Amino acid sequence: MNASPSNDDLGLPINDLTSNSDTGPVIDYSSLAQYGLTDEVESRFKTIHEKDAELVPGRVARVDGISTFVHAGTADYRAVSTFARIVHDEEFEIEPAQPSVGDWVLIRSGKDQDPDEIELVLPRTSLLVRKRVMRGKDEGAEQVLAANISTAFIVQAATYFNSNRLEREIALVWGSGAVPVVILSKSDLLEDVDPADVIERAKLSAPEVEIFAVSAITGDGVEPLRRFTTAGTTAVMIGASGVGKSTLVNHLMGRKVMDTGEIRESDTRGRHTTVTRQLLPLPGGGVLIDTPGIRTIGLVGGSEEALAKTFPEIEQFLGQCKFRDCGHGGEPRCAITEAIKDGRLLASRFESYLRMGEELVYEETKHHPTVKTDHQRRMRVIAKANRQRSKLSKRPGSS
Ligand SMILES: Nc1nc2c(ncn2[C@@H]2O[C@H](COP(=O)(O)OP(=O)(O)OP(=O)(O)O)[C@@H](O)[C@H]2O)c(=O)[nH]1
Ligand SMILES: [Mg+2]
Ligand SMILES: [Zn+2]
Known part of the structure; x- marks a missing residue:
């Protein structure tokens, strides 16, 4: 076997794995505890290890341009991840994955001069x-x-x-x-x-x-x-x-x-x-x-839930307007406008909500323009509100 422990700078001892040619490496799960191992992850690892004893479980600690550093209990690996796949269930239904920091992975040691390779990635909880x-x-x-x-x-x-x-x-x-x-x-x-x-x-x-x-x-x-x-x-x-x-x-x-x-x-x-x-x-x-500092926070196609959780105080007013398709742009008996007027809702928060909602719709639909989700249906109402707003502000004499 060709465990090529990295000279990682985390101050951890780098030992070769105890190996037995019939059963593959002996896995010491307790040493993965310091890297956040949970019972669920351990049992997934064990299931996979029973099917393929050569695979070594570990957690991705760092990724640079060339290698992926993995803590694997008793050894650290510097591995490549050319053919990494996410395992979706016990039947090994798999899809391509790019291992990232925090991923739980299974490594196959390279034979002879071959590099160690991350072969499987466990499904992500987040x-x-x-x-x-x-x-x-x-x-x-x-x-x-x-x-x-x-x-x-x-x-x-x-x-x-x-x-x-x-x-x-x-x-x-x-x-x-x-x-x-x-x-x-x-x-x-x-x-x-x-x-x-x-x-x-x-x-x-x-x-x-x-x-x-x-x-x-x-x-x-x-x-x-x-x-x-x-x-x-x-x-x-x-x-x-x-x-x-x-x-x-x-x-x-x-x-x-x-x-x-x-x-x-x-x-x-x-x-x-x-x-x-x-x-x-x-x-x-x-x-x-x-993590390195990030200058801009670009949102990816997100769930309606993420927006709702970010603006929890707005959700209570949605669906409360007189008109079911209210664009919240000055219609009579609009719950949003009324809430803003009497101070129960900050106008700046509602504006942020509209802006971010539009962005999420764009991100979600750019690859699948024909797919319509519940999220989009709600967002169309939001988009309409934005159009009305910009029409109002372009009207001569309005500010
Ligand atoms: N006064 C004060 N200075 C701090 C505090 N925390 C960090 N600094 C200073 O802020 C500067 C930047 O701190 P870093 O910890 O490197 O910032 P960072 O967020 O890791 O930056 P990146 O790695 O570039 O993303 C350093 O000069 C720190 O000494 C604090 O609580 N009080
Ligand atoms: Mg830093
Ligand atoms: Zn309304």
Whole structure:
């Protein structure tokens, strides 16, 4: 066998797997516990291993341009993933997959000079994906940020809090199947502002989402976050570059594992100190994934549910208007307009809802223009509202 353990920089001992030529490698599942192994994942691994004893289970810890680094219990692998497939059930119904950080995978050791290869990927319990909105050949391509995460920590600097961005980040996370938790970082830099006031402001853009103000420098407010990083859970940090994700990761790890960047006053765009996504086992159990800063939050074709969860206060008014096909653009007895007028609903929130709804419809239908979903039917109403709005604003004399 040709287990080619990577010289990974995670400080883990790299041993060859104990091997027996008849039964294949002996799998020590307990050593996968530190990487977030759950009973469900273990039993899936065992089922597959019974059918093919040569396959080695593990979890993807890091992906670079060429290799995929996998923690496989007693050894670490640097593997390729040319023919990786997702296993959908015990009958091995499979589809092509690109393994990503957090994926549970099965590796086949390369014979002779062949590289070790990720052959199977377990079905994901959650998948955080964004659309790249940068110019160039990757424009519009979908980028998987992390797989099998329970919590996504959405980090924004308390001093530079941006509500539109926060709404998009929350929608992205709800669409992934993970639960969002908002972290307002660098609370030590708030001079005359009470962190509780910033939390109140953020709440308007994140109803029903837990929000914490923390300082990774002083440690203020960090300990309560450990509730989301217990054994068997996986949390990911997402946010713009320079908001302090890696500094917080280091604090939670109890030692410096990730490089952190200097703030450059002259360049508010940040420096992108972290360049790869990295899975780290926390000392108290649980797994944390650090990611490079993302500038734009491009939503992928998402579920109606993600939008509803991002704007929970709006759902109660939908279907309450006098006209069933109300476009909420000034029709009589419109529940939305009335709610905005008497302060039960923020106009800015409804505008965000319409904008993001349109974007999701576009993403969902661009590949299948003829498919009509319930989501789209509702979104057509929203699109109509937007058209009416823009007609109103173009009318001479209107503002
Ligand atoms: N005052 C203060 N500075 C902080 C805090 N957290 C991080 N910083 C500083 O902010 C800068 C950026 O921190 P990083 O942790 O590298 O930010 P990041 O989000 O990981 O950035 P990328 O890796 O580029 O995405 C560093 O100079 C940190 O020292 C904090 O709580 N308080
Ligand atoms: Mg970083
Ligand atoms: Zn209406």
